Amino acid sequence: MKKIENAEIKNITTYKLKGSIKKLIIAESIDDLKEIIESLKGQKYKIIGNGSNLIISSSYDGTIIKLKGIDGLIVNGNVIKVGASYNLAKLSRECAKRGLSGLEFACGIPGTVGGAIYMNAGAYGKEMKDITESVIALDENGKRVTLTKDELKFGYRNSIFKTKNYICLQVKLKLKKDKKEDILKRINDIMKERREKQPLEYPSAGSVFRNPENDSAGRIIESLNLKGLKVGGAEVSEKHANFIVNKGDATAEDIIEIIDKIKEKVKEKYNIELMCEQEIIKG
Numbered sequence: 001m002k003k004i005e006n007a008e009i010k011n012i013t014t015y016k017l018k019g020s021i022k023k024l025i026i027a028e029s030i031d032d033l034k035e036i037i038e039s040l041k042g043q044k045y046k047i048i049g050n051g052s053n054l055i056i057s058s059s060y061d062g063t064i065i066k067l068k069g070i071d072g073l074i075v076n077g078n079v080i081k082v083g084a085s086y087n088l089a090k091l092s093r094e095c096a097k098r099g100l101s102g103l104e105f106a107c108g109i110p111g112t113v114g115g116a117i118y119m120n121a122g123a124y125g126k127e128m129k130d131i132t133e134s135v136i137a138l139d140e141n142g143k144r145v146t147l148t149k150d151e152l153k154f155g156y157r158n159s160i161f162k163t164k165n166y167i168c169l170q171v172k173l174k175l176k177k178d179k180k181e182d183i184l185k186r187i188n189d190i191m192k193e194r195r196e197k198q199p200l201e202y203p204s205a206g207s208v209f210r211n212p213e214n215d216s217a218g219r220i221i222e223s224l225n226l227k228g229l230k231v232g233g234a235e236v237s238e239k240h241a242n243f244i245v246n247k248g249d250a251t252a253e254d255i256i257e258i259i260d261k262i263k264e265k266v267k268e269k270y271n272i273e274l275m276c277e278q279e280i281i282k283g
């Protein structure tokens, strides 16, 4: 385990935000994690994976616990067991190499397996729910529990992890056998499309807002000519209106201000309450 005081936020978020947090602990094993949770009982803390869906502010006064090294991979036919801190995009390619299909959708999602389960990450019409069989987690009391697919209560960018203070440790996925070349082609096609449509050249945390029913947040924001809107170092991407990018020294407050402005304008014009997909960690 590593304990870091005044840790730079840019090193733990894909937004690469400016500023620092008071306390960061890196849990490098499940034993580390248990020890850390026990020592922080009754105190404020937040578990993170790769920080690819997070807006972390310097005002956060709890402890950030980053999971790292809980990344074992066991492949048994078309069933895999994978640790929570395994990188999802890497896993997608590792599965492809083994002729296992089902995770192609995740090839461009730069999070961890645990973060993907937490929010039922998805893309191109597929989501974690489609391939997840069960999850081993630590419950609120630090006890190891196994959650079945039903118990995981997956929904649109939602799972039981959003309502219960559980920590995902290991995930069991069921994939399908397919030709390696076909799987790799699907991955390459997805990555090509992502590079064309998304501002991958700048730090971001992916889509900012959830899509309202039967509509697209990007389309709504674009219709209000908000592409290019700037606050400090943050900007609504010119390439994709549902992305905010860090063009320099953006802080969490810059991103939050843009989010508030977009929400206000969308409410005013269309009477729609856009919901943030990214999570703000502050105070």
Ligand SMILES: Cc1cc2nc3c(=O)[nH]c(=O)nc-3n(C[C@H](O)[C@H](O)[C@H](O)COP(=O)(O)OP(=O)(O)OC[C@H]3O[C@@H](n4cnc5c(N)ncnc54)[C@H](O)[C@@H]3O)c2cc1C
Pocket: 014, 046, 047, 048, 049, 050, 051, 052, 053, 054, 067, 084, 108, 109, 110, 111, 112, 113, 114, 115, 116, 117, 118, 119, 120, 121, 122, 123, 161, 166, 167, 168, 169, 200, 204, 205, 206, 207, 279
């Ligand atoms: C360029 C780009 C493209 C993206 N495209 C997509 C996309 O297509 N689809 C999509 O769904 N998302 C996308 N994202 C968002 C993000 O990558 C995913 O939401 C990802 O699943 C988050 O994983 P993470 O490890 O980074 O989680 P973090 O951002 O670190 O954390 C997110 C939440 O998960 C919780 N969490 C993390 N690990 C655990 C754990 N082990 N146990 C319990 N809770 C945990 C955290 O407490 C937090 O509440 C994109 C992001 C970027 C930067």
